[in-house]
Amino acid sequence: MKSYLSLIPISAKVRRRQNRMTILCIVIAVFLVSAIFSVADMMLRTQMNRAAGKDGSWHLQIAGITQSQAEQLAQQPDVVCTGAGAVFNEGGEEDYRLNGKRVVLYGCDVQFLLVNRSVAFAGTFPEQDGEVLLGKGAARIFGVAIGDSVTLKLPDGQSRTLTVTGIGGVDESYYEMQFALVDIYLPQETFESLLTGQGEALPQTVYDLQYTSAAKAAKALPQLQQQYGEDAVHENLNVMGSAGQSNSTAFRTVYGMAGVLFALVLLAGVLMISGTMNSNVAQRTRFFGMMRCLGMSKQQVVHFVRMEALNWCRIAVPIGLVLGSFSSWAVCGALRYGIGGEFATTPVFRLSMGGLCAGVVVGVVTVLLAAQAPAKRAAEVPPVAAASGSEQAAVVHHAANLGSGRTETALGIYHATASKKNWFLITASFALSIVLALGFIVILQFASLLLPSLAPWQADVIYTGYDNERVLPDTMAQQLRRMPGVARVWGCTGLVHVPASSDRNNVEQVTFCSYDDFMLESSKSMVVKGRMAKNSGADNEVMTMYNKTNPIRVGDTITVNGVPLTVVGAFSQGIFPDDVTIIAPETLFRRVAGEQNYNMIGVQLDRTASDETVLALAAFSSDQIVVQDLRESNRQDRGTYYAARIVLYGFLAIIGGISLLNIVNSISMSVSARMKQYGILRAIGMDDAQLKRMISAEAGTYAVSGLVVGIALGLVLNRMLYTRLITHYFGAAWQVPWGCLAVIVVVVLAAVVLAVYNPVRRILMQPITATISEL
Structure with a gap:
């Protein structure tokens, strides 16, 4: 043996069954992070494509500048395309009619259409008087095609016959649902000449700038606002926000919420793995005592525990990445083929490098953070523990005050609270799951209120x-x-x-x-x-x-x-x-x-x-x-709502599953760490019913403390989110979510029942002599 670290693979083989739960916890942590980030990556790609189709691919819009200034902006190396356009009669209130319908007139160049559409329009852009490009909705209503003619009636009573050279305008989702309002597109010279002839004031021309990337646009925004004024420069919120480059307060709030969720996921992983490793170390008190007897220093013990944790990552991280990728494919497939609408272009069988890297980095970092406390605990094991086979017990100054309670119940409560760190970790894990549940309920309510198409009278x-x-x-x-x-x-x-x-x-x-x-x-x-x-x-x-x-x-x-x-x-x-x-x-x-x-x-x-x-x-x-x-709009809104429910409820279910697993695992590992003590108690006369009550009392203590802390902190978060999201925007007053609290209590109690079953069965199936002599 060249070093103590050579014992790590040997220990992994010998303790394969005992390490299985720890590896499973790491797998779940990596799976959770990689799945969330992979789905988020695919959703971001979908949203960016949708934003380009709905709001155009331009990044910044500038109004109130001259054509020469616009030409100077177009010559900047980071600017890919510049489109100029103006709109008149946007609400259809003026007496302009196209084949009898109210009409919105656009005067623009071809670049304006290109940066405001996701796909090319059909036909060609009009270049002469007497030519027009029709919006898609207008072509459908009138039943015309390229080469046909339409009649534009002006306020002075004159009529102009226009030849359709192309079909496809801007903001098609809006105009396609209209039957009383249509849109047409004219060359800028024709547009200005027509309005001037009717004595109309020319509307302001805006210039849409498309940069090489949203990051370049975000970098140029402050300078342009300083040069032309903040009111003259606007960003394309959907495009910039989807790329994470928006200065909008709403998008910054979303970024902040994503950061909080990331921190909660990381914390959940740390608590889960740390609790498991604490129990793992507690089971191997004699092992670490023997290693100290052989000359291993405290620093070497700390290094040994950390390297052992990283050795588990060799197995757990790849499994977690595979499961995370498959899960993201399943979610994206459900969104694309089950919901459709705006999610019809969601990538399905794509590997997300961001999700995979996040899974690896967060998985390893989580394990290293989780290994800190167990490593220090292992280093504190004295060499004398090799002989006793148990960890150093806390000094007891007086007998327990049992009152009128049962002895086994008092012992169960004592087992839960004796190790303050372990009690804190399990309680914190319980509490975090409850806090997440109470927070996510508000987000689901907010998503429901944001989508009015879900109203029964829609x-x-x-x-x-x-x-x-x-x-x-x-x-x-x-x-x-x-x-x-x-x-x-x-x-x-x-x-x-x-x-x-x-x-x-x-x-x-x-x-x-x-x-x-x-x-x-x-x-x-x-x-x-x-x-x-x-x-x-x-x-x-x-x-x-x-x-x-x-x-x-x-x-x-x-x-x-x-x-x-x-x-x-x-x-x-x-x-x-x-x-x-x-x-x-x-x-x-x-x-x-x-x-x-x-x-x-x-x-x-x-x-x-x-x-x-x-x-x-x-x-x-x-x-x-x-x-x-409104059919398509309703379908998209319902799709967005149900997609939000799938993602949020899925995330909540994963967190709940991790919490349930952590409860069962923590109690199981705690029981395993005290197997010798239970054998002694059985040897001196404790019957099976008493043993069940003792372990149930231990599990119940974890549950009660977790419920108290979790509900207290969760209600604070629930009220804060409700006030900021729902009361602020919709006016509804916050009320205690009694139904949600009842469900949480039932789930936690069910988890305790499941947690108690396996450890008790394992103890009762073992002979007392085998239990006492177990290492």
């Missing part, structure tokens, strides 16, 4: 009056209900700036809205305070919105048009703005405000509906009625 096709005018009669809603492919139709009216008074003198005007019977019934699940108002309008009961800016509270009496209305409940979200809003059943609304047309009608489609159904519904579109197809 429409597939929606009709609104232009500029929110009330031009939709009830007869239109009845006609829509009779159309094939239509499942449900609802209508609502919103009157803004309605004079009102409150019994608390804190309201001067309100937004007075009506919900029909379907809207009220489907909104029951969104009542966050009070109760639902009666559909009949009896007792003048109304609802409001629950948010921080709304002064109206449940129980207030609001007088509208001389009619006192009692607020009996509050919704978490609604159709109309969430400011000072009163929502009344339709019967009560008409009694207070008189007969009114709707300014919004929503249509939910059934499974038989097709694109032809939507085109038939779009026939109601007119100059005053705006029709929007």
Whole structure:
């Protein structure tokens, strides 16, 4: 034997069964980190591709500069492409019509289109007067192709015939769901000439800059803001944020949350492996005592334990990386083929170098950090322990105060609390899992609130009056209900700036809205305070919105048009703005405000509906009625929501599984470390039932301490996240999550039951003499 380190592979062979759990813990830590980082890497690639398709590939946008200044910017070595563009009649309010539809006019160059699209447009960009490039939605509505003609009607009554040279514009996801608003693209000279001829002021031209990388753009941003002013320079938030280069407060918050999650994962791994190694060292007290007798110094013992831990990494890290890669492939496959939508381009069978490197680095670092305390503990083992075969016991100054309790219960509690470090590690591991669970619940609630398409009344096709005018009669809603492919139709009216008074003198005007019977019934699940108002309008009961800016509270009496209305409940979200809003059943609304047309009608489609159904519904579109197809938007929002649930619940399940394994492992290793003591207790008369109660008391002590600390810290984190994310943005007040706490308690108690079973069975199956003589 050349050195003490030569004993490491020999010890690994002899203690293969005992080391199995430690190696498993390292495998799980590496697997968790590599899986999370690999999935995050694939999601980042997907988001970057999606951001380029939705918001363009440009990084910075500058307004209010001259063409010569733009040309100077384009000559910078880090700038790949510069596109110039201006937009007029963005809301369609001016009297410009294309084949009878309201039209948005863009004046731009071809580079502007290229940096605002993910794929090339069809055809060619117009170069002369009389040529136009149509948006994809416009081409679909009019049924035209390249080479066909469209007619642009101007406010002065003149009409121009334009030849379509290309199809494909910017922000296609917005224009493709419109049936009353279309977009066209003209050369800048034609655009300016047309507007000047109509006496219009020319809109400001913006210049979109695409850099070689987001990092180069982030480096150039401060200088450009200093040169042209902060209000003149804007970043493409999605593109810059996806690359981790955004200065946005929202993205910095996301980066911070990712950092916290990384720290929690690292801490979970350290606690799990450190607890396992502590128990491992405790089982080998005689071994380290013998090594000290043979001349091994304390420093050599520390080095031995660390190298032994790294030797376990040789086996555990590759296994963890393989499992992490397979898990990331499974998650990405579920997102791509199960959810689709915006995740349809998610890479599946790709190795993430970032995920693999993170798994290796974090795995090794975690093991080294976890080995610190066990290594020092092993170094403190005195040589005399080689003879006794047990670790040096703490000095006991007096007998335990058992009171009226059982002796075996007191012994179990003593075993759990005797080693303060071990007790702390197991308690901290329990607590960390509980804290993560309580924190993730808030993130899931926040994700749910961010996606309004999940509301039960969310429409597939929606009709609104232009500029929110009330031009939709009830007869239109009845006609829509009779159309094939239509499942449900609802209508609502919103009157803004309605004079009102409150019994608390804190309201001067309100937004007075009506919900029909379907809207009220489907909104029951969104009542966050009070109760639902009666559909009949009896007792003048109304609802409001629950948010921080709304002064109206449940129980207030609001007088509208001389009619006192009692607020009996509050919704978490609604159709109309969430400011000072009163929502009344339709019967009560008409009694207070008189007969009114709707300014919004929503249509939910059934499974038989097709694109032809939507085109038939779009026939109601007119100059005053705006029709929007929300199906794709709803699919993407639902996909995002369920993807968030898969990732977050998956992460929570992994953390919960690690916690469960750690509980079972810690108690099992603790029992194994005291196997000789249990044998002595059985030899002097302790029966099987007493032994079970003693080990159950030890496990219960860990569980109770972990629950107390975890729930206390978890509620603090839960309230902080809820206040900052949900109360701040949606106004809902924080409440103690009793249901979640009950689930946590049940899971922890179940883990204790599982943890006790195997160690007790192993002890009872061994002869007493074998237990006493076990090394």
